[in-house]
Amino acid sequence: MKTLAQGVLVCAALCLSFPDAIILAEQKAGEDAARLVPLPDKTPQPPDNPTTAAKVALGKNLFFDRRLSGNNRMSCASCHVPSKGFADGQAFSIGVKGHKLTRNTPTILNLGFQKELFWDGRAKSLEEQALMPIESPDEMNQPIEKLVLELKSIGEYRESFSRSFDDGINAVNVAKALAAYERSLVSKTSAFDKYLNGDKNALSASAMRGLELFEGEAGCVRCHNGPLLSDGKFYRLGVGRGDVGRAAITGKREDAYRFRTPSLREVSRTAPYMHDGSKKTLYQVVEYYYRGVPIRGPEGLELDIGALSDRSFTEIDDLVAFLRTLTNVD
Ligand code: HEC
Numbered sequence: 001m002k003t004l005a006q007g008v009l010v011c012a013a014l015c016l017s018f019p020d021a022i023i024l025a026e027q028k029a030g031e032d033a034a035r036l037v038p039l040p041d042k043t044p045q046p047p048d049n050p051t052t053a054a055k056v057a058l059g060k061n062l063f064f065d066r067r068l069s070g071n072n073r074m075s076c077a078s079c080h081v082p083s084k085g086f087a088d089g090q091a092f093s094i095g096v097k098g099h100k101l102t103r104n105t106p107t108i109l110n111l112g113f114q115k116e117l118f119w120d121g122r123a124k125s126l127e128e129q130a131l132m133p134i135e136s137p138d139e140m141n142q143p144i145e146k147l148v149l150e151l152k153s154i155g156e157y158r159e160s161f162s163r164s165f166d167d168g169i170n171a172v173n174v175a176k177a178l179a180a181y182e183r184s185l186v187s188k189t190s191a192f193d194k195y196l197n198g199d200k201n202a203l204s205a206s207a208m209r210g211l212e213l214f215e216g217e218a219g220c221v222r223c224h225n226g227p228l229l230s231d232g233k234f235y236r237l238g239v240g241r242g243d244v245g246r247a248a249i250t251g252k253r254e255d256a257y258r259f260r261t262p263s264l265r266e267v268s269r270t271a272p273y274m275h276d277g278s279k280k281t282l283y284q285v286v287e288y289y290y291r292g293v294p295i296r297g298p299e300g301l302e303l304d305i306g307a308l309s310d311r312s313f314t315e316i317d318d319l320v321a322f323l324r325t326l327t328n329v330d
């Protein structure tokens with residue numbers, strides 16, 4: 001354990017060199033900020049798109065329907081595969097025209113609790129996000145107006161849209177239905193949730209040591225916190241080279257190579273990892289934090305994280321054991 005004096009020294013050094021360290025220190029002072037908590041019982045719902053069973057069922061049909069793509073060969077579930085934790089096990093998914101995409105496909109589980117979507121946060125809601133892959137030429141390559149006409153020609157959709165929406169089939173309602181379905185995808189019966197809810201035997205001894213490191217000296221909880229184990233903020237970890245990440249959205253140089261902290265729920269099911277899919281296993285991810293990330297990233301920009309290289313590598317197995325407890329057991 002570090003003494004208080006050492007802690008103050010570390011903070012003095014860190015807080016001066018990393019502006020984010022100051023933010024993190026403030027977060028710690030605030031209530032609940034840097035803690036791990038269970039998922040809330042209810043997914044927040046936007047007032048103009050309340051979740052109903054009929055809407056979720058409609059959204060589910062759309063999500064699995066290949067007619068949503070330009071050549072009717074690809075659905076959302078082609079890349080967000082339920083049996084693969086709603087990701088697809090590839091470093092990069094292949095779009096409808098056979099091209100590789102440039103970022104790793106994330107899970108869509110539990111996104112109802114995430115504020116900004118995509119690795120760079122360019123969508124502010126599930127409703128805003130939903131039409132983007134449909135229209136993207138590299139993904140599903142289907143102009144929305146054409147899709148709306150196609151759906152209007154299908155009797156089953158005419159009925160199910162009119163059950164959920166006064167104004168029937170249109171682009172906004174396609175997005176609303178998909179978003180309602182995604183909001184219904186919540187995982188909350190992991191071993192870790194059992195532990196949080198009072199079952200002190202739910203975690204193995206190794207996972208318990210991992211949790212202690214995660215919240216303590218390994219410092220993971222600074223960014224991976226809250227019910228999703230994500231603070232929803234953007235950091236530069238030095239992974240990858242070509243993709244400028246958040247800076248493409250904000251236009252700020254200081255955001256270059258920053259990506260959103262991913263949720264760690266279901267993480268054992270969604271290999272490979274990182275925005276570029278470059279880490280094949282959870283061990284490789286944690287090893288990256290331990291082995292020492294370079295001090296400076298692309299273009300000499302300072303990274304938002306330091307290496308844990310002064311610590312014992314045996315800790316990696318414990319952290320991985322903890323990460324494996326974040327998967328639904330249903
Ligand atoms: C060809 C593969 C592919 C298809 C098809 C696809 N996605 Fe995705 N999806 C991705 C990739 C890759 C990303 C990450 C892109 C990024 O962050 O820039 C993503 C990101 C997302 C996100 C944001 C996840 C997060 O963590 O913020 C949501 C939500 C989503 N997709 C929903 C959908 C829906 C709904 C459909 C169908 C309408 C769909 N996707 C179709 C590959 C795909």
Ligand code: HEC
Pocket residue numbers: 214218219220221222223224234235236237238239259260261262263264267270272273274275276282285286289304305319323
């Ligand atoms: C400074 C904030 C920060 C800290 C501290 C941090 N992470 Fe991360 N973590 C991130 C970001 C940002 C990414 C995505 C980086 C990328 O793709 O470029 C990430 C990615 C990951 C991933 C991959 C998830 C996926 O779906 O691809 C895992 C696993 C992970 N972190 C675990 C940990 C563990 C364990 C620790 C502690 C040893 C830790 N993180 C410390 C911000 C942080």
